[in-house]
Amino acid sequence: MDISGVKNGIVIDHIKAGKSMQIYDLLGLGKIDNTVALIKNASSEKYGKKDIIKIDEIIDLDYDVLGYVDSNITVNIVEDNRLAKKLHMELPEKLVNVVKCKNPRCITSVEQEIVHEFRLVDKEKKIYRCCYCDAEHRVK
Amino acid sequence: MSRNLINITDLTVEEINKLIETADDIVANHADYEDICRHKKLATLFFEPSTRTRLSFEAAMLELGGSVLGFSSANSSSAAKGESVSDTIMTVGNYVDIIAMRHPKEGAPIVAAKRAEVPIINAGDGGHFHPTQTLTDLLTIKRKKGRLNNLTIGLCGDLKFGRTVHSLIEAMLRYEGIKFVLISPDELKVPEYVIENMQKAGAEFYETESLEDAMPELDILYMTRIQKERFFNEEDYVRLKDSYILNLEKLDNAKEDLTIMHPLPRVNEISVEVDDDPRACYFFQALCGKHIRMALILFLLGIEK
Numbered sequence A: 001m002d003i004s005g006v007k008n009g010i011v012i013d014h015i016k017a018g019k020s021m022q023i024y025d026l027l028g029l030g031k032i033d034n035t036v037a038l039i040k041n042a043s044s045e046k047y048g049k050k051d052i053i054k055i056d057e058i059i060d061l062d063y064d065v066l067g068y069v070d071s072n073i074t075v076n077i078v079e080d081n082r083l084a085k086k087l088h089m090e091l092p093e094k095l096v097n098v099v100k101c102k103n104p105r106c107i108t109s110v111e112q113e114i115v116h117e118f119r120l121v122d123k124e125k126k127i128y129r130c131c132y133c134d135a136e137h138r139v140k
Numbered sequence B: 001m002s003r004n005l006i007n008i009t010d011l012t013v014e015e016i017n018k019l020i021e022t023a024d025d026i027v028a029n030h031a032d033y034e035d036i037c038r039h040k041k042l043a044t045l046f047f048e049p050s051t052r053t054r055l056s057f058e059a060a061m062l063e064l065g066g067s068v069l070g071f072s073s074a075n076s077s078s079a080a081k082g083e084s085v086s087d088t089i090m091t092v093g094n095y096v097d098i099i100a101m102r103h104p105k106e107g108a109p110i111v112a113a114k115r116a117e118v119p120i121i122n123a124g125d126g127g128h129f130h131p132t133q134t135l136t137d138l139l140t141i142k143r144k145k146g147r148l149n150n151l152t153i154g155l156c157g158d159l160k161f162g163r164t165v166h167s168l169i170e171a172m173l174r175y176e177g178i179k180f181v182l183i184s185p186d187e188l189k190v191p192e193y194v195i196e197n198m199q200k201a202g203a204e205f206y207e208t209e210s211l212e213d214a215m216p217e218l219d220i221l222y223m224t225r226i227q228k229e230r231f232f233n234e235e236d237y238v239r240l241k242d243s244y245i246l247n248l249e250k251l252d253n254a255k256e257d258l259t260i261m262h263p264l265p266r267v268n269e270i271s272v273e274v275d276d277d278p279r280a281c282y283f284f285q286a287l288c289g290k291h292i293r294m295a296l297i298l299f300l301l302g303i304e305k
């Protein structure tokens, strides 16, 4: 893992190549004042190619979002140029306003202000169900 | 937090047994219940019409000495002016002690239950859940058979879209020794997830296209309607519909004590000549529907005699 250039901060590693922009948006990194570096198509022993995001400060991140987008992602917390903590992402038990229910018969399709909620029902197959209508959502 | 009934699995087997006991006690000791809900009010909020279900709820509350108010379609409610489910519930919740709601959109009662301070009963949310129908079915089976275990249950007709069938299966999977015979045309077989649930629960079942072949072993025959719109073409519909219409001839090789059920309303899937056969239980089922709703209202209001 390359943490070079980060003294105190976060390195989001093993992002599937091409997905870093999506994660950048989902984490709202465009709205913060910190220095954020996006590295695309870095070479990886494990996956061939990967993306990396570096942030120059230890800030609160929505790990549920990361786990949902790609559970292979690792988050490295860097303190004084050293790896202080390595976090492995998991599929979150609940998704709140991350995906919208696509079932046209679902109450969330007609009432805009309802919070979209999904619960994890099958970890292996990566299946979520809408908390309102039970419609299935498979994580790709 | 008040208790709600959104899905049949919100109730434990013990709680269902208790509801059945209360329903039977209501019949045995009717006088004890005549005034038990005096000064209590039930709202029937029907965002889509379902006269039968609404009347059953209203009759249940009136028979307990309570009163009812509500609306019977979205047109006659504030929903027509664009009011949200939450706002309607937050308002009506101030007027009544318990709410039964029906809504065309799936999950609407869950939205209601999140905001309501009074119990919410799901009286049907689109093609999703209809737990009081399932309770009705369970009470009918218990009264007719004296048990809810060790039964062979034939489910016939539209098993693909028929939500009453799916939740009856879900409810019966919690009892021992249940065998399901799934009788339907190939186009209308039960969805894969229902099959998976039966396998997971270790229940015995098989699928067949022939009602006549299945008939001799059935303790219960649950009929449902096959709707024309479910078929791709007219010929298939015409070819198949007759084989799923129950008449006296098809009952020739049925058990003497078969229980024939139907969630009603019936169109033509049970021929009227069957009505006078002692095995026809679908109108008795409607009576059970009122009794179990009475028991449910008492349970959710926390009232005991």
Ligand SMILES: [Zn+2]
Binding pocket: A101, A102, A103, A106, A107, A108, A130, A131, A132, A133, A134, A135, B107
């Ligand atoms: Zn939904």
